[in-house]
Amino acid sequence: MRKYIERLWPDTVASRAIMILVAALLAFHLLGFWAYRVGFESLAMAARDRGLAEHIVSIKRAIASTFDAPERDRVAHDLSSASLEVHWSNVSLVLGNAPATERAQIMEARLKELAPELAAESFRVGFADDGALGSGNADAYRHMMLVSVRLTDGSWVNFSSSALGANPHIDWSVIAVTICFGVGIVVVALLLLRWATRPLRDLAIAAERFSIDQTPQPLPENGPIEVRRAARAFNTMRERIQRLVTERMQAMAAVSHDLRTPITRLRLRSELLDDDATRDLIDADLGEMEAMIDATLEYLRGGVSSEAIRPIDLASVIETIVDDHLDQGHRVALIGLTSAPVLGRVLSLKRAFSNIIGNAIKYGHTARVTIAEAGDHIAVTVEDEGSGIPPADMERVFQPFVRLEESRGRETGGTGLGLTIAASVIQTHSGLINLANRAAGGLCVTITLSKAGLSSASSVSDAGQAPALSRVLWS
């Protein structure tokens, strides 16, 4: 229930403004309507009461001026109208001991005031609903106001009015107009407010895009003054952040780049050493340093490369990586398609897949690589037999410089950039990378890339040669 209300609660500036506008206008309208109604009614009532009093007086006179009973009855009948029925009778319609209710008293006083002639006579006022009815059927006089005036000869003229005291009926047309007003206001306000809040929406969109874009465009500073100020503040902040990031990146790139000269010198110096064992150790350390620098520079490029996008046989790229690991004595298997054309940058893709396969070997001791076709996509899965990744860390591993085995010491080395680089490369290729823990233990990395549109020569299968050759290369 609470959730439902929260959902209905207007959330945008426009809808809130519309709500306020409609509420205010509705209140104004209803109050105005009520005030008008009250004023109009009191006026109408005064006029009606005066008319009634004059009517009663003149009818009474007319009846009093005739003397025989049938004549009086006829006159009473003739003078009756839809709203005021008149009868001449020997008895009073209103009981002498009728309850003097408040409205009866008010009515009596008003009639006396409006027709002073009546004050001199004996007359009774009562409402049928209040139990003032002396005789006859109560049903016929339901809701009616009754007035009985005694003539000088002791007979009575009985008036009954349905117009008086009838319940005021609801004027539906006024409500319909009010509703139409409300709908009209909502429509106009919606259009105007959407126009008025567009600069705010643009600001929000620009702020969202800021993190995604490599070089975001400055926000146009237009719209109302508050939005202009916000846009200007946003632009200033954007420039400041951009400058900060660029400076940091440049510093990092410069340091990484400049380290290459001393590393080259060290490589040359180590070559002059006579101690082979030491030289090999130094070479290995230098190799590790180079790898770190390469990874850092690659990360700073953010997957962006000057390389051209071309159709590439992804299977051959993965084969080269797998063969290299086999030569180093690692446990690697490759299964599936032997030809998998994708559109991409060969060096970037090579880097991404060697990071993923390298990780599987480093943390999972083995790598089982499968290349498969899934519709118009190529899906590559890399499975290992390590301990996998805790579900809480699944997203974190893509962040730069995050190494999950940090607590267990740095025995495996690395910069914590491998998966970050792989993910950004796959992203720039409009591909998907997904991590999942295998039921049997270990991690399964799935990379999905769209297949190149080119029809490969391997689509026509040769006699005895299945298009998907399966081979396992455990070493």
Place this chain on the structure above:
Amino acid sequence: MGLFREAERKMDQDPIKTIAEDHGHILVVDDDPQIRLLVSRFLQRHGYQVTGAPDGRVMMDVVARTSFDLIVLDLMLPGRSGVELCRDVRMTSQVPIVMLTARSEESDRIIGLEGGADDYVTKPFSPRELLARIRAVLRRTRSRNATEIRRSEIVLFDGWSMDLRRRELQSPSGTLVDLSTGEFDLLVAFVEHANRVLSREALMQFAKARSSGDPFDRTIDVQISRLRRKLEAVTNGSQLIKTVRGSGYVFASDVRIREGQSA
């Protein structure tokens, strides 16, 4: 792996081989004095006569006065860049040039080769890699004959196209097929000697001549089977490399050469 490396090191120290291969005058152009000194000392150890130059001005002076067998040229130099210098040298001389490129970005490698360099080594390079490249380039220029294919060329066979400058292989459908350094060198050796039976030993020699310092420690048969697999995956098993029982392999295809658009 260690065993092969050991074997290679022994081969390097073979006195007869050293005399046969390692002689000549090399000019080393690098603005870092330490690197210049260390490269010079390293190359001198391997039997070369070495002259150093810190920038383009000195280099052009020295080149005008002395003749060299090879120039090792840094891409990033103060004043005129290595690419510009390379072009200037090429206008008057065919002396082999090995570029030292700073980044492993592809664009930098290509710039170096398009300037007319014969080969390149990316910094930070291992001295063994540099030595291997120098030897390979020298051997190629010294024994250049009709069948030898220069690096600035594109080779076509059976719909395949092989860019020797970029070290890229394109399948008949235009898809790039990735080859390891060893596999590419092996394919170059096959293409250079198409339709001729090559023994395992001969292939090993050819491939090694091009080998770029990456220890050539896989058996030649493994390399050939991997190369075959990659070629046949695309062409559905039609064999380009055929085994000749008892004597070696033959690359059965008509090879055409197209000059690359060299600057």
